[in-house]
């Protein structure tokens with residue numbers, strides 16, 4: 075049994091303990107004292123705050139992680155702000171899960187602190203913030219000029235996120251359903267490698283390959299726009315709920331518009347594809363790649379889970395989309411070098427290449443799906459009521 079599989083079965087045996095016997099597998103996860111956390115954050119100095127979410131504030135800090143006296147690691151320190159039952163559950167779920175999962179595209183847990191009523195989680199620091207900052211809110215990007223992500227960067231980030239979700243669904247002994255896949259849950263390291271985070275609401279399901287179905291009698295959590303219909307309406311949670319949310323992430327990657335707000339507004343104004351595509355990308359995405367990418371996104375957001383692909387398929391298809399882009403760029407560059415050879419021998423930079431055109435692409439399928447999903451008239455009374463009630467429960471709104 076691999077390390078992850080062993081870890082996850084250990085997680086299950088720990089879960090069987092009563093709530094108050096609850097313990098962390100200490101050997102897998104560093105337990106910091108509050109004094110260490112205070113020193114790392116200069117007593118929770120406001121100037122070190124790098125973000126704030128539903129859980130609480132996040133600080134940038136420096137802390138001694140291993141025995142090396144001289145080495146201080148830069149970390150992100152998330153401090154629980156309100157001690158509610160729900161937040162406690164999220165704290166436990168996140169620490170217990172993350173300390174046992176290992177994947178290059180998952181955020182690494184450094185440790186935790188539980189002392190004097192404080193609940194704190196320490197992660198690797200991700201200097202490039204979240205994918206959502208780059209796509210939807212560049213004013214959040216600190217310490218550097220915000221720059222739009224190129225199409226190839228966006229594809230590589232999408233592939234990385236797909237790999238991490240595929241690992242959660244199929245690479246551990248028991249399925250892990252993330253439940254909170256969205257652009258703000260994707261952190262970016264110094265090389266823009268994506269790291270999926272926000273595991274507080276993740277659910278452990280039955281063994282992999284068993285078509286996990288968790289019927290939740292408890293509240294529906296998530297963010298409007300990303301919630302799969304069967305989960306939002308009937309509380310039915312499967313791997314395919316994450317596939318749906320990931321499809322919405324792909325739409326945001328292509329459009330640089332929020333699915334919970336701006337895409338809805340575009341549909342209300344009667345705007346459709348290709349006008350909805352991020353203007354920065356217009357003409358830079360190779361037609362075959364665009365077709366492939368839209369096909370994957372559309373299949374991910376189909377109405378029923380059975381119609382959606384697995385994350386394994388999504389990952390492979392996205393890798394194929396990247397290959398299509400790279401070979402189209404190479405062919406175009408060769409052609410353009412050929413025509414300009416008599417005047418210049420220097421290779422053309424990508425931004426000097428002529429734009430791709432999209433005359434032969436049909437956007438009808440993606441428009442139909444998006445317009446049906448977001449037009450006010452197409453909401454049934456039940457769905458609208460359900461989504462309204464979710465809105466009141468949704469911690470992200």
Ligand SMILES: Nc1ncnc2c1ncn2[C@@H]1O[C@H](COP(=O)(O)OP(=O)(O)OP(=O)(O)O)[C@@H](O)[C@H]1O
Pocket residue numbers: 124125126127128129130132150152181197198199200201203204258259261271272469470
């Ligand atoms: N490991 C990290 N490295 C760098 N910045 C981080 C890290 N974790 C979180 N942040 C920053 O802190 C912000 C808040 O993160 P957090 O996960 O608490 O909330 P969120 O995902 O934005 O919101 P919510 O979980 O409520 O939907 C993020 O948007 C990001 O800017």
